[in-house]
Amino acid sequence: MNPKTTIKSAAGRRSGRLGAGLNALALSVALAASLPPPAAYAQQAPATQISIPAQSLHQSLLQLGQQTDIQIYYLPETVAGVKAPAVSGLLTPEQALRALLQDTGVQANWNGRTVSLSRTPSGDASQQLAPVVVRGLLDPATEGTGDLATRGPSTSATGLRLTLRETPQSISIMTAQRIEDQALDDVSSVLKQVTGVTVDNTMTDLQTYYSRGFVIENFQFDGMPALFEGGWDGGVSKMDSAIYDRIEVIRGATGLLNGSGYPSATINLIRKKPTAEPQAEIQLQAGSWDLRRVQADLSGPLAYDGRLRGRIVAAHQKRNSFMDYRSTEKLVGYGVVEMDVGPDTLLTLGADWQKNDNNGASYGGTPLFYSDGTQTTDVRRSFNPASRWAYWDQTSYNIFGRLEHRFANDWEAKLALSRQSLQDDAFATATASGNPDRITGEGLLQWICRCDSQRTTDTAEFQVSGPFTALGRSHDLVLGASFMDSRRQTPRYNVLGYDNSVENFYEWNGDTIKPDYFQNGNSDAKIRQTGFYAATRLRPTDALSVILGSRLSTWKEEWTDDFGSGPTGGSLSQRNIFTPYAGIVYDITPQHSVYASYTEIFRPQSGVRDRDYNPLDPVTGTNIELGAKSEFLGGALLASAAIFQIQQDNVAVLDEDYTLPLPDGSAAYRTAKGVKSKGFELELTGRLTPAWQIQLGYTQQRSRDASGERINTNLPERSLKLWTTYRLAGRLQGLTLGAGVNWQNRTTYTAGGWGVPPAIVGRTAVQPSYALVSLMAHYQVNKQLSFMLNVDNLLDKTYYKGFGTYGSGVYGDPRNFSLAARYRF
Incomplete structure (x- = not known):
């Protein structure tokens, strides 16, 4: 899901130009289980292993939002055409953001775990946005992150938006980077690399998938259940991986969403x-x-x-x-x-x-x-x-x-x-x-x-x-x-x-x-x-x-x-x-x-x-x-x-x-x-x-x-x-x-x-x-x-x-x- 925002001005109104800009806000969000008081968050947040390559500032901010528990909001023109340096190491969110914004002319204004970006001095109130309340959801897309792991939430197991550590089942995720690394051009090639999954060729053009000793027939597309019948569904065997950001495999039964609670695994594309x-x-x-x-x-x-x-x-x-x-x-x-x-x-x-x-x-x-x-x-x-x-x-x-x-x-x-x-x-x-x-x-x-x-x-x-x-x-x-x-x-x-x-x-x-x-x-x-x-x-x-x-x-x-x-x-x-x-x-x-x-x-x-x-x-x-x-x-x-x-x-x-x-x-x-x-x-x-x-x-x-x-x-x-x-x-x-x-x-x-x-x-x-x-x-x-x-x-x-x-x-x-x-x- 792409980020969606709810924006309210303090006075309850927007100008036409501001409204058009706010509707195009780019937002990156990460959720945290518990947070310190807002005023102290930027200073007290724990250090996190950060790894962001040199790229556009917009892409870097999206990755920072995925790798930390901060919310960032800004107008598109604030970061348009701005390049950010590579940033890596064990850093707090504030340190990582400061390194990304160095020599860019973009300034950060912290408010708890939320930070807004601007190109004007913080004391020039006439050029500031009206106070806003921004709510959003993290899009845990893996392409562009360069990671083999993802920290975003998943709904594949229960329908609840849970992180991998919050989900009481085994989950393996094949990210866009892993698919790209090994040139895995179809779904069967991807699944061959997944922990606990066996891909068995029943014929030259048909494959059957197994996990925990039993056939896998539970599939989802973007979390929506789909019906397949094992090795006879040749279209599954040959589905190209080019259209997928990631493939999630939840081992064990997922009868809540799929109806048939078969205990092998569920594959969510x-x-x-x-x-x-x-x-x-x-x-x-x-x-x-x-x-x-x-x-x-x-x-x-x-x-x-x-x-x-x-x-x-x-x-x-x-x-x-x-x-x-x-x-x-x-x-x-x-x-x-x-x-x-x-x-x-x-x-x-x-x-x-x-x-x-x-x-x-x-x-x-x-x-x-x-x-x-x-x-x-x-x-x-x-x-x-x-x-x-x-x-x-x-x-x-x-x-x-x-x-x-x-x-x-x-x-x-x-x-x-x-x-x-x-x-x-x-x-x-x-x-x-x-x-x-x-x-x-x-x-x-x-x-x-x-x-x-x-x-x-x-x-x-x-x-x-x-x-x-x-x-x-x-x-x-x-x-x-x-x-x-x-x-x-x-x-x-x-x-x-x-x-x-x-x-x-x-x-x-x-x-x-x-x-x-x-x-x-x-x-x-x-x-x-x-x-x-x-x-x-x-x-x-x-x-x-x-x-x-x-x-x-x-x-x-x-x-x-x-x-x-x-x-x-x-x-x-x-x-x-x-x-x-x-x-x-x-x-x-x-x-x-x-x-x-x-x-x-x-x-x-x-x-x-x-x-x-x-x-x-x-x-x-x-x-x-x-x-x-x-x-x-x-x-x-x-x-x-x-x-x-x-x-x-x-x-x-x-x-x-x-x-x-x-x-x-x-x-x-x-x-x-x-x-x-x-x-x-x-x-x-x-x-x-x-x-x-x-x-x-x-x-x-x-x-x-x-x-x-x-x-x-x-x-x-x-x-x-x-x-x-x-x-x-x-x-x-x-x-x-x-x-x-x-x-x-x-x-x-x-x-x-x-x-x-x-x-x-x-x-x-x-x-x-x-x-x-x-x-x-x-x-x-x-x-x-x-x-x-x-x-x-x-x-x-x-x-x-x-x-x-x-x-x-x-x-x-x-x-x-x-x-x-x-x-x-």
Whole structure:
């Protein structure tokens, strides 16, 4: 949310010129839990680790507001064209501001934690603004901050505006700087770097995300819930990251906002917003396998003295692959406008669109076993199991609008609407059915899938939030209502006269004749979910916060299937589902806190069926998390530790004893009772010094069913993710070096279920533990021009990035590099 202001003159009136200027005030705000008396604040405020590069004074002031607990307000002309020096070190807010304003001609006038800026001597009352009262909200945007950490508030977990340390759950945030550092050009690439998240390639073009042992299906866009169905939503797998300021991942259940309180994680994608000042950049990138990418980003005020602002982002990328005859191309467009309808009302309208063309797309991976049951460890990474003509294309768009109003009593109201559309157009194959003879290469068939689908989801959410007073203390409350309606249409096809036999696995080159097909049926599904929720943060003492919340949901699914023999259908509904949430946070000191949280789990399972083609019962259970969070070096370094335990019933697991496909071509699942997942997570993010940044996370978890058997063995039980950068000084000033490693322990897959021959059932394949090393070098030539080199999988490890799907595996990328040039206007 961009800053919004309420401005009142002491005399209750404004001049026309002053009113126009005040409507364009630029404001940067940071919230503090407790403050000293206003007159003494500037002198008594604690020192904070400050890191602000040389840039425009406006951008420096925005970053200072984010890194400290002060409010700054000024007219745009006060700072227009003014440059500020770099400022870093352990400084009080007053010291940092004084350093920024040195030799600029701009003066600061303090009033408690609020400071106003002017260009005239403080004693010249005739030129001063009339006394004003300014209230605002921090926009915790991460672009331009240069930080791997963010200190702004987040609403992703409970709807309450809480800092990371005030939230009784584990949260990881991938900032704009981290995304830029590693040239992470799609959402899947970003999530691979997040603590506790596993990205599993079910096919070459589809990914499924996991956390704490379970699939992630809860998504948000700018805090608004969205519906996705795991690995089948190819548009999620390929969403470009160019349009996002940051990606927040809240591990554990978030049933308050999403309705289905599934305990894996929620992914909140925060879009870039228009900026108060004009800015533009263009980026060109080239790299391994003929990577070519161009990206442009323009933003700034459009009209009405800056009250109307806009932003446009566009990207085009083409790339071949380390896999034979495989290539991808994508087009991305994003546009958003913001309008200050009044001093307290903000209207946002926007849309994004993306088209992915994926050629040589496989419907699976390479077989994991030979016909004698031994693992196929010697298949070359370049092997493509798809036919040359195979493809999997996706088109998606989102249209969204939001109206926000801030009342005089610091309460806010928000109405958000969106329409999301995702269309898949796929004709994919995979030489993965059966198991090849180790000597002759015989024994394989091709899977083939004419896989089209279209899903449209309409979402609406209304929310009010603000403070209230009880028993002499201030507390917070949020009330909300949400509605979601999703419709999916999936045509069914018969493929005509296709010879799917493979003469020799070792001589396969994908050169087959593309078959004809005709539509012989259709599957339609509709999911509707409504919910009402409330959450409050009670503050019995300065050090203690108690967060209580609940949601009342109604969920209904209706479906109609026609596989050529006549339509069949059914429905499944759940009414008045009560999902409670409770959390407690205790500040041991102003820098260290401990917390506990509890929520119940409810998750419909519309995407999986049992062997009789009936939907599985909803998942139910409980989620408990205990943890501690700390700030070091004046808040520059954030640390967290958490332990969790998840107890669930009706968890979907593959029905290994049922080896036939279901009528829609999918595999059969069964429910597991008494599934328990427990483990711990550690994370460290921020600045060790003004020049040295780090993001380090370690996760350990185990998932077992009631009999003690491990489930989801294809997921690692232990993983470590590290990324660090260092900005050099002296003669090498302008050069930043980065390095990272992603490590995970051994995983296994035991053959079973649809598509696995009886002779192979029970055989186990092993993916040994491995580490992927990355390097980065970024050189800032001047304020406008920079170059960046990235190398991934430096040690050229061979590994599976998708392991076990239908008894096959998908290889990860070999060593590769990219070189980018960025020019900022």
